[in-house]
Amino acid sequence: MxxxxxxxxxxxxxxxxxxxxxxxxxxxxxxxxxxxxxxxxxxxxxxxxxxxxxxxxxxxxxxxxxxxxxxxxxxxxxxxxxxxxxxxxxxxxxxxxxxxxxxxxxxxxxxxxxxxxxxxxxxxxxxxxxxxxxxxxxxxxxxxxxxxxxxxxxxxxGQGLLVRSDDTDYQKLEDLNGKTVCSATGSTPIQNIKENFTEIKPQEFDLYSACVENLVNGQVDAVTTDQAILIGYAAQQPEELKVTSGPVFTEExxxxxxxxxxxxxxxxxxxxxxxxxxxxxxxxxxxxxxxxxxxxxxxxxxx
Structure with a gap:
């Protein structure tokens, strides 16, 4: 499939x-x-x-x-x-x-x-x-x-990215080198960041909603998890948030x-x-x- x-x-x-x-x-x-x-x-x-x-x-x-x-x-x-x-x-x-x-x-x-x-x-x-x-x-x-x-x-x-509406439309994870990216503790996406993208600064919370709140407040630069999840969050605050248009990074x-x-x-x-x-x-x-x-x-x- x-x-x-x-x-x-x-x-x-x-x-x-x-x-x-x-x-x-x-x-x-x-x-x-x-x-x-x-x-x-x-x-x-x-x-x-x-x-x-x-x-x-x-x-x-x-x-x-x-x-x-x-x-x-x-x-x-x-x-x-x-x-x-x-x-x-x-x-x-x-x-x-x-x-x-x-x-x-x-x-x-x-x-x-x-x-x-x-x-x-x-x-x-x-x-x-x-x-x-x-x-x-x-x-x-x-x-x-x-x-x-x-x-x-x-x-x-697959793993995607959620960012603020007026921010860069990142196409790949490497575009976020030096930036802070948030995901849920223990999730597959945060493990992917830690193991394979060491120049990205990881931020973790128990809940994705906490990551989204920190994104809106400017404390992190992006939220990463499965695109299916991110689309729902973008829908709640369409003037504040967007899902980037780049391809998904993994298959989940x-x-x-x-x-x-x-x-x-x-x-x-x-x-x-x-x-x-x-x-x-x-x-x-x-x-x-x-x-x-x-x-x-x-x-x-x-x-």
Whole structure:
């Protein structure tokens, strides 16, 4: 799978549409019964499975005993994983992917507990059993796979740059030598900066939103993370911020993080993604479809 149209080409007008779309993502309520792979002509394209069982999955056994699922998420990424403190609504592509998985094992919204986990703490939260699975712009890589397993990928993007609207439209990371670039602690982009672009001054915070605040205030020169995330931030402050038009610097494959060795649960999620292409497309369209991004659903890596 590859992008058919570059993220940056979408522009800020398309990004504004993304923010509005993200606010209209799948409703928390899901209809009862039915096949979880069958699309429905509603704002919630999945249905909640009935009588579901999953042999050989310690994670599912724990969920079943508890009577609810605990999902790790992000809360500060518009269009992907966002929590509105005023409306108390949780929206975004990643959040709806997480809901779809929960519905596939028989759990509606009232049986979901969300936990916001910072990027640097994701593996430990999964290893400790603090969350049953994690869905939140979580890039699959070999280092992380030493501690946890991944289902997916369910989405592919790449590292880009967010800058102030009146600043240089940087085309590559080397253009920022001597400048300060901010990203989330423990994220793939900040590691890329530290390891491969040593003339750039890295700045880290737990949340991307803190990086964006420092960018607006002039304390950093750019924010770097996946372009899918940056477009959402640019949409919130289009007069202040822009996503640079240069090409993406990496390929990031988003996966669902889960306990290492739970092959049954990982296989179930991979099967859900493989068989549920129509649902995946509706989730994408409702959250990111109007952003100008054109993508195909990636094939899962059933390792």
């Amino acid at each position: 590859r992008f058919k149209k570059a993220f940056a080409a979408a522009g800020l007008v398309a990004a504004a549409a993304l923010a509005l779309t993200g606010c209209n993502s799948g409703s928390p309520a899901a209809p009862e019964g039915g096949d979880t792979t069958a699309p429905a002509e509603t704002s919630t394209p999945w249905t909640v499975a009935e009588g579901f069982t999953l042999e050989g999955s310690p994670t599912f056994d724990k969920i079943e005993e508890r009577g609810k699922v605990v999902i790790g998420v992000k809360e500060d990424q518009p269009g992907l994983g966002y929590y509105d403190n005023v409306t108390k609504e949780r929206t975004g592509f990643d959040v709806d992917i997480a809901r779809w998985i929960a519905a596939s094992i028989g759990l509606d919204e009232d049986k979901i507990q969300y936990k916001a986990i910072a990027s640097a703490n994701r593996e430990q939260a999964i290893v400790n059993g603090d969350v049953d699975y994690y869905v939140g712009t979580y890039s699959i890589n070999d280092k992380r796979k030493q501690e946890i397993d991944f289902a997916g990928p369910y989405f592919i993007t 494959q988003y996966g669902v993080g889960l306990a290492k060795g739970d092959d049954a649960f990982r296989a179930h999620i991979n099967d859900l993604f493989t068989e549920g292409g129509d649902i995946w497309q509706q989730i994408f369209d409702q959250n990111l479809g109007e952003s100008g991004i054109k993508v195909d659903q990636p094939k899962v890596d059933a390792y």
